[in-house]
Amino acid sequence: MLPLQDLPDATLSRITGLFLDIDDTLTTEGKLPADAYAALEALQQSGLRVIPITGRPAGWCDHIARMWPVDAVVGENGAFYFWHDAQSRKLRQRFLADEATRAANAARLKDIAAAILEAVPGCALASDQFCRIADIAIDFCEDVPALPSGEVDRIAALMRDAGMTAKISSIHVNGWFGDYDKLGMARTLMRERYGVDLDAERERYLFIGDSPNDEPMFAYFPHAVGVANVADFTDRMRHAPAYVTGARCGAGFVELARRLLAAHA
Structure with missing residues (x-):
């Protein structure tokens, strides 16, 4: 750079x-x-x-x-x-995505989020999850104590194992269906x-x-x-x-x- x-x-x-x-x-x-x-x-x-x-x-x-x-x-x-x-x-x-696809994905996103929260202690649903439409956001340092990088990678891996695309931002791991x-x-x-x-x-x-x-x-x-x-x-x-x-x-x-x-x- x-x-x-x-x-x-x-x-x-x-x-x-x-x-x-x-x-x-x-x-x-x-x-x-x-x-x-x-x-x-x-x-x-x-x-x-x-x-x-x-x-x-x-x-x-x-x-x-x-x-x-x-x-x-x-x-x-x-x-x-x-x-x-x-x-x-x-x-x-x-x-x-059309409305029907978004609605079908919503329940899947909720279930995957619950599984990640159980598997990775210390993470949380992002505080803005209530107004999301197409993805889940797992907080690793915005409103929770910062997690080690290995745990952040584990969150992303769990999303990918569930068939999602996962991206790491400076505060959340975001996951969604689609490429x-x-x-x-x-x-x-x-x-x-x-x-x-x-x-x-x-x-x-x-x-x-x-x-x-x-x-x-x-x-x-x-x-x-x-x-x-x-x-x-x-x-x-x-x-x-x-x-x-x-x-x-x-x-x-x-x-x-x-x-x-x-x-x-």
């Missing part, structure tokens, strides 16, 4: 949109700092397309799409995207909402993130950026971001935002 300062201004000036993770990328220790939120707003007001790509649940994404200065949001690691239609003043939702991920839904969103072929335009977009569930995005975008705390997880990833900020978490996001805003001034 190269330091962010090595990302050329000429490259930044050609960027037309930013995808970003939320937890420990935009936030710091579970909080959304004022300067990070202000940077998010300034980026959108500058004309850049701003889209969070998160593992957080549908309930959160409803709020984010309605209230935050963003163009859309991809949630639950790619299960859906939401956006707020300014013309109709309504929230619009696009799910990957989708953050990148797949980002590409679908860009094609359906904006008529953008992301494969052809990837040089004009940035992604910033911090953990293993961001790995598809790190591998895909040539100018992907990690906040400094991504170094906590690089031993778990095959694909690291091309660049890394000097600061951790929200301060790292602000560091990138300032570079982008200066390049577009």
Whole structure:
């Protein structure tokens, strides 16, 4: 990973949109700092397309799409995207799976979650599980004492043994049925909402993130950026971001935002 300062201004000036993770990328220790939120707003007001790509649940994404200065949001690691239609003043939702499939999966997810909680002492259902639609999130350090990395890996292995896709974030292990991920839904969103072929335009977009569930995005975008705390997880990833900020978490996001805003001034 190269330091962010090595990302050329000429490259930044050609960027037309930013995808970003939320937890420990935009936030710091579970909080959304004022300067990070202000940077998010300034980026959108500058004309850049701003889209969070998160593992957080549908309930959160409803709020984010309605209230935050963003163009859309991809949630639950790619299960859906939401956006707020300014013309109709309504929230619009696009799910990957149909309603019947989501309903059929719900009972299976509940049973697997119960088995994991019994098998791995110290973990817990994520506090936001009540507003999830397509996955389960097992907390290993957000609202519980941090579990050893071996136990985190065991949670992921139990999900995979049950036929699920499992991804580790900085706070949760998320599991779902299907082979989708953050990148797949980002590409679908860009094609359906904006008529953008992301494969052809990837040089004009940035992604910033911090953990293993961001790995598809790190591998895909040539100018992907990690906040400094991504170094906590690089031993778990095959694909690291091309660049890394000097600061951790929200301060790292602000560091990138300032570079982008200066390049577009």
